Amino acid sequence: MAKNKSVSLPDFIKQIESKLKNVDVVPKPSNEGRVLSIGDGIVRASGLSNAGFGEEVEFDDKTRGLVFNLDEDETSIILLSESQEIIEGSRVKTTGKLLGVTVSDSLLGRVIDPLQAPLDAKNLVTSRGKFYPLEKIAPGVILRQPVDTPLKTGIKAIDSMIPIGRGQRELIIGDRNTGKTAIAVDTIINQKKRDLNLPQVICIYCAIGQKRGNIARTIAKFDAAGAMEYSIVVAASSSDTPALQYLAPFTATAIGEYFMDQGRDVLIIYDDLSKHAWAYRQISLLLRRPAGREAYPGDIFYLHSRLLERSARLSSKNGGGSITSFPIIETQADDISAYIPTNVISITDGQIYLKTDLFNAGTRPAVDAGLSVSRVGGAAQTKSMKQVAGPLRIDLAQFRSLAAFAQFGSDLDPETQKQLDRGRRVAEVLKQPQYTPYDEISEIISIYAATSGALDDLPVDKIALFEEKVHDFIKVKNKKLVEKLASGQKLDDKTLAELKDEVEKFKKTIK
Amino acid sequence: MVNPNIKKLAKLTAHGVNVDPDVASFVLGKLGRRELLAYLRHLKAINNRRTVRVLSQEPISEVQKRNIIKRFSDKEVLFVQEKIGDGIKIQINDTIIDYSMHSYIDTTINRLKE
Numbered sequence A: 001m002a003k004n005k006s007v008s009l010p011d012f013i014k015q016i017e018s019k020l021k022n023v024d025v026v027p028k029p030s031n032e033g034r035v036l037s038i039g040d041g042i043v044r045a046s047g048l049s050n051a052g053f054g055e056e057v058e059f060d061d062k063t064r065g066l067v068f069n070l071d072e073d074e075t076s077i078i079l080l081s082e083s084q085e086i087i088e089g090s091r092v093k094t095t096g097k098l099l100g101v102t103v104s105d106s107l108l109g110r111v112i113d114p115l116q117a118p119l120d121a122k123n124l125v126t127s128r129g130k131f132y133p134l135e136k137i138a139p140g141v142i143l144r145q146p147v148d149t150p151l152k153t154g155i156k157a158i159d160s161m162i163p164i165g166r167g168q169r170e171l172i173i174g175d176r177n178t179g180k181t182a183i184a185v186d187t188i189i190n191q192k193k194r195d196l197n198l199p200q201v202i203c204i205y206c207a208i209g210q211k212r213g214n215i216a217r218t219i220a221k222f223d224a225a226g227a228m229e230y231s232i233v234v235a236a237s238s239s240d241t242p243a244l245q246y247l248a249p250f251t252a253t254a255i256g257e258y259f260m261d262q263g264r265d266v267l268i269i270y271d272d273l274s275k276h277a278w279a280y281r282q283i284s285l286l287l288r289r290p291a292g293r294e295a296y297p298g299d300i301f302y303l304h305s306r307l308l309e310r311s312a313r314l315s316s317k318n319g320g321g322s323i324t325s326f327p328i329i330e331t332q333a334d335d336i337s338a339y340i341p342t343n344v345i346s347i348t349d350g351q352i353y354l355k356t357d358l359f360n361a362g363t364r365p366a367v368d369a370g371l372s373v374s375r376v377g378g379a380a381q382t383k384s385m386k387q388v389a390g391p392l393r394i395d396l397a398q399f400r401s402l403a404a405f406a407q408f409g410s411d412l413d414p415e416t417q418k419q420l421d422r423g424r425r426v427a428e429v430l431k432q433p434q435y436t437p438y439d440e441i442s443e444i445i446s447i448y449a450a451t452s453g454a455l456d457d458l459p460v461d462k463i464a465l466f467e468e469k470v471h472d473f474i475k476v477k478n479k480k481l482v483e484k485l486a487s488g489q490k491l492d493d494k495t496l497a498e499l500k501d502e503v504e505k506f507k508k509t510i511k
Numbered sequence B: 001m002v003n004p005n006i007k008k009l010a011k012l013t014a015h016g017v018n019v020d021p022d023v024a025s026f027v028l029g030k031l032g033r034r035e036l037l038a039y040l041r042h043l044k045a046i047n048n049r050r051t052v053r054v055l056s057q058e059p060i061s062e063v064q065k066r067n068i069i070k071r072f073s074d075k076e077v078l079f080v081q082e083k084i085g086d087g088i089k090i091q092i093n094d095t096i097i098d099y100s101m102h103s104y105i106d107t108t109i110n111r112l113k114e
Helices: A009-022 A156-161 A180-190 A212-224 A242-261 A273-286 A300-308 A339-347 A356-360 A383-389 A392-406 A414-429 A440-451 A460-477 A479-486 A493-510 B003-013 B021-030 B033-050 B062-071 B101-113
Strands: A030-039 A042-047 A055-059 A064-070 A074-079 A091-098 A100-103 A130-133 A171-174 A201-210 A231-237 A265-271 A322-330 A350-354 B051-056 B076-081 B087-092 B095-100
Touching (some): A042 A091, A074 A242, A100 A242, A130 A242, A156 A383, A156 A392, A156 A440, A171 A180, A171 A339, A180 A201, A180 A212, A180 A265, A180 A322, A180 A350, A201 A212, A201 A242, A201 A273, A212 A231, A242 A265, A242 A273, A242 A300, A242 A322, A273 A300, A273 A322, A300 A322, A350 A356, A383 A440, A392 A414, A392 A440, A414 A440, A440 A460, A440 A479, A440 A493, A479 A493, B003 B033, B062 B076, B095 B101
Parallel strands (some): A171 A350, A201 A231, A201 A265, B051 B076
Antiparallel strands (some): A030 A042, A030 A091, A030 B095, A042 A074, A055 A091, A100 A130, B051 B087, B087 B095
16 A cells, blocks of 8 residues: 555555455364373373474463474473463474574663563563574574674773684683683673774673672663663573573573674674573473483583574675673682583683683783683784784783792892783783773773883882873864874874873873 | 383284284283383374374364365374363363363463463
């Protein structure tokens, strides 16, 4: 029907009639079964001979379930919600539908559970939108292109030494209370800035098996920082069923794929995949699947690899969208050689390793520069950042090794003392308080000041004060220089000299 | 007795038109309660595969019955009266084709929603 064209009432009635005629109401055969046993959220049912793996089923009381095991005589189903009404002999029927979510832009700013039920006391309109199955085959090689656009975290230590590109999978790994979630939250907050004039990143925070209080606190931080307008939270807390915890990352990914297919850039935080593995282990043991190492089922690697493989950067022909993912893994006693950590390390394109010792020594973020790596992000780093941050990793590594020897208290030669002094300043510059992401220009100024030796004569305890004000000083005073730094191009000697000069000038005001 | 053997026994029982008296006495005399339950389940499954159940609230006319029997000539057709509202439901093993008015309305509403 053309817009603004009036239609007579009889014609309008005819249009409705023809639409109704096109509605296919021929009954489709359904497949039924009977519950044989139920316990721990697992139902074994007979019948259902035509059920498919991953198909949604429905019980008499409208409770939904997911087909998880298909045996010769029976089917194992995981319940997606708790029910008191399912008993032995209850009827269960197939729906012919794969479990999925109906996604539209209206999900932005919302907090939902893995089955798309709202958790933020607002109504959710899900009838309009596009259906995305939770399980989907990852984009093939032909559909992809290499990572070439940076995803700025706003954290100096990461953007300089472990740069991340859009479409990359970067693991955040460390013991409890080492600042893993803090890095993820800061990265989401930093997307508000749209640093380097890059397109907006849609952020999806997927909380798995966390305490409800912690989830609420994280959401409050997003709200306070104005990050919810471009974010979605998918939450399955520790009190939710293992089935929901298992599904949460798949829901987050399915939502992300909707935005990626529209050519937009998406960031998904899986917080955390250790608890996801626990939930899957629980389900698998209840389903009596054979247990392997640490009682995890044999396909635990495939579970995470097929999930993370869905993070990709699509080629321009296919819209150019991307999904960047930050899976989080919690280690026990800094042991990164345990089963799940090694699995996820080998799946991802790098890892940010957070160390308890560094955290307790006041280095925050507690990034271990030696063990952290970004395998593909280097290609996405701007030339100016690459140039400035080049000596950073070496300076820091030399400092850490020399600092260990210097503890013995023997006399040090002037060259070693100089290296130690430089290292202390570099380490100090890389400290950054939470919820204060830096833009690229500020990061370049700080890092260049440290690596060029401009801060060598400034007391270490004054560096925080210096950093607090130097960015605004240069941004206000020398706009031309700021423009050059923001261009992302390699900085010539003149520009570097100019930058050093400005830093020196400001340093005098501190002294 | 393990499950595969119980299944074999159920198949053997349902092999002919009538149940072999030796098999029947073995089943009733030797199988425990748990084994009997499993045996019954397999037996019912075999029987269901051979049978078509036609459910309706009102009795079906003889002409319609003949038509339905003709369609499922290789199976035994049972006509069962059950409170399903208007229309009929056909149950072939665990597959159900629902031609009831209730299902028609539900399907129409769901399709229109889509």
